Structure formats: structure tokens, C-alpha cells
Amino acid sequence: MTEAAMELVDEEYHHLDGEYDYAKDEYEDALKVKLPVMVAKVDCVEHKQLCFEQQIWAYPTLRLFVNGNPAADYRGDRTVLEMVHWLAHVEEVHKTQIGEENFNVLLADEIAREHLEIEETREEMIKGPDHASRNHPDWAEKMRKHRVRQSAMDWKDDEHPGCQISGFLWVDRVPGNFHIQARSPHHDIDAKLTNTSHEVHHLSFGDPNVEDIIYRNKLVTPDGFTKTLSPLDGNVYINHNQHEAFHHYLKVVTTDFDDPYLQSSRSRYYKKSGIRAYQILSSSQLSFYRSDIVPEAKFSYDPSPIAVFHRRAYNKRWYDYITSLMAIIGGSFTVLGMIENTLHAVNKKRK
Numbered sequence: 001m002t003e004a005a006m007e008l009v010d011e012e013y014h015h016l017d018g019e020y021d022y023a024k025d026e027y028e029d030a031l032k033v034k035l036p037v038m039v040a041k042v043d044c045v046e047h048k049q050l051c052f053e054q055q056i057w058a059y060p061t062l063r064l065f066v067n068g069n070p071a072a073d074y075r076g077d078r079t080v081l082e083m084v085h086w087l088a089h090v091e092e093v094h095k096t097q098i099g100e101e102n103f104n105v106l107l108a109d110e111i112a113r114e115h116l117e118i119e120e121t122r123e124e125m126i127k128g129p130d131h132a133s134r135n136h137p138d139w140a141e142k143m144r145k146h147r148v149r150q151s152a153m154d155w156k157d158d159e160h161p162g163c164q165i166s167g168f169l170w171v172d173r174v175p176g177n178f179h180i181q182a183r184s185p186h187h188d189i190d191a192k193l194t195n196t197s198h199e200v201h202h203l204s205f206g207d208p209n210v211e212d213i214i215y216r217n218k219l220v221t222p223d224g225f226t227k228t229l230s231p232l233d234g235n236v237y238i239n240h241n242q243h244e245a246f247h248h249y250l251k252v253v254t255t256d257f258d259d260p261y262l263q264s265s266r267s268r269y270y271k272k273s274g275i276r277a278y279q280i281l282s283s284s285q286l287s288f289y290r291s292d293i294v295p296e297a298k299f300s301y302d303p304s305p306i307a308v309f310h311r312r313a314y315n316k317r318w319y320d321y322i323t324s325l326m327a328i329i330g331g332s333f334t335v336l337g338m339i340e341n342t343l344h345a346v347n348k349k350r351k
Contacts, residue, residue: 205278213275
């Protein structure tokens with residue numbers, strides 16, 4: 001590793017809550033591992049000017065310096081192994097010759113693994129999670145850790161610091177919105193100057209498993225239908241200047257499926273209620289804010305009054321044809337019998 005210094009800002013942990021007590025413990029454990037870096041601590045309470053010049057806005061901050069110049073901020077888990085992986089990844093990114101490796105970093109990685117009793121290899125941890133398994137309970141955690149390790153190439157975390165948000169909202173079937181702001185009671189930041197650049201991993205309405213349900217029931221859908229269920233997935237929205245943010249406008253279209261021959265084990269339920277999905281028509285635009293307003297990533301949704309109904313049509317089988325034919329013959333025989341009885345009754349009264 002190029003001679004560098006990792007700087008832990010704000011040494012006075014008693015001013016912070018338990019989260020940063022944990023960070024202090026991990027930091028002290030990291031010092032026990034022989035990493036090829038020089039580690040130093042700076043107290044921003046005593047050295048305000050230095051922290052201001054280095055543009056330190058949140059505490060504690062871990063910053064890597066290479067040859068005296070800031071390289072990147074560490075934003076992963078505050079664990080020894082995560083720090084070692086981050087250092088190794090940054091080193092690989094800065095390599096100019098293919099195949100060049102740093103033995104000291106790999107040795108430190110082995111020492112950290114032995115110290116923490118971790119059997120998973122570094123290659124296995126760097127490999128991203130399978131998107132098809134996003135319903136697995138550990139998918140979000142794996143995706144978050146994968147993003148931390150790959151961020152130097154994909155996201156450039158030194159330009160877009162932030163966090164990952166996951167969850168769901170119960171909303172009424174009326175127009176509304178939800179917004180995301182970079183506020184935190186645990187960090188000393190100026191919210192009006194925050195950057196709301198974001199990447200959408202997944203955003204959809206309705207049952208999150210509806211895509212799998214449609215596949216299991218072998219429902220026929222138009223080309224590109226599944227993409228309309230979550231059109232924002234994988235999109236990145238970057239703000240290059242202050243006091244601006246992206247707003248997303250979502251038109252939600254209810255889409256119902258009716259199939260009399262559902263193959264799902266829950267077919268009894270679906271025969272009564274049908275399968276419902278929500279297609280999204282999305283548009284995004286960059287909005288600008290006054291200097292005294294906190295920017296926010298805003299998502300506005302509007303349920304469409306028009307719904308789409310898909311019903312699968314089947315060709316009639318031979319026994320369906322015979323059944324229909326017999327029904328016609330039986331109906332005709334019944335009608336003729338009623339007419340004959342009526343005429344017979346009228347003639348009888350005349351006599």
C-alpha cells in the first residue's frame with residue numbers, strides 16, 4: 001500500500017452515542033492488526049480549522065490519504081475486516097499495472113480473518129448477491145456490503161456519501177408522495193447543503209412477489225410487462241450542484257389477471273380475487289431549491305382511474321362443443337314443448 005494515513009476524526013467519543021462507542025472499539029482493534037498504513041487521530045473540537053479545511057461535516061469520519069492527498073472516505077461497516085477489504089480495494093483501483101498485488105495487504109487480510117475467525121474468502125465476499133434472490137432475508141444486507149466494496153468503481157462514494165434505505169409503506173388509493181431528506185440527529189451536518197444523489201435498487205407497488213406469482217401461474221403478459229412493474233430499478237440520479245434534487249412522478253395503473261386454470265397452490269384464493277399487479281409510468285426531472293430549503297428526493301404517485309384487465313382466452317375442447325350442442329338441442333326441445341302445450345290448451349278451451 002502506498003504510504004498513507006487513515007484519519008479518525010473526533011476523538012471525544014463521550015459526546016456521541018453507543019453507535020460511535022462501537023466505532024471506537026473497532027478502531028482500537030484495527031490498530032492491533034499490522035496494516036501497511038499510518039493511523040492518526042484528530043479531535044475536531046480542538047482542531048476546528050483543520051477539520052474545516054478538510055471539509056469534515058460528519059463525525060466520526062475515516063479518511064484515507066495517499067501521498068498526503070485525500071483519496072476517499074470510508075463508509076462501510078466499522079469492523080476490522082471491512083476496513084481491510086476497503087483498503088485492499090482502494091489499492092487495487094489505484095494500481096496502474098495489471099497483475100500487480102501488494103503482499104502486505106493480503107497478509108493483513110489473512111491476519112484479520114484469523115483474528116475474527118472468518119472462513120469466507122475475499123473473492124466470495126466481493127461477489128455481488130444474486131438479484132433473483134432479493135426475497136431472501138439476507139439479500140439487502142449482502143447488497144449493502146457488495147455496494148461498499150464495489151463503490152470505488154461504480155458509485156464513487158467519495159462523491160456520493162450516504163446510506164441505504166429499505167422498507168415498505170401502506171398508502172391509500174389516492175394521490176400522494178413520500179420524500180427522502182439527508183437529516184440525522186446523530187450527525188452534525190448542514191441539511192441545506194446535502195446532496196440527494198441516489199440509486200434505486202427496487203421500487204414497486206402492491207405485492208412484492210407478484211412477478212414470481214405471474215411466472216408460477218404461467219400467465220401470458222405483453223412483451224416488457226415485468227419492466228413496467230419497477231421501471232426505476234437500477235437507475236442512478238446524480239446531483240452535480242447544491243440546492244437541487246430529482247423528483248419522480250409515478251402514474252400507477254392497476255392491472256388485473258383472470259385465468260380459470262391457475263396453476264398456483266393458492267389457486268383457490270386467486271380464483272376469487274384474481275391476480276393484481278401495478279404498472280408504473282415514470283418520469284423524473286431535476287428541481288431547484290432556494291438556499292434556505294433542505295433538498296429532498298421526492299416520489300409522487302397517482303393511481304390511474306383506468307385499469308387494465310387481462311383475461312386468458314382458451315380454445316374450446318371437443319367435449320365443450322358437444323356440451324354446447326346438447327344444450328342447444330335440449331333448449332330447442334323445451335321451447336317447442338312449451339309452444340305445443342300452449343296451443344293444445346287454447347284449442348281445448350275453444351271446444
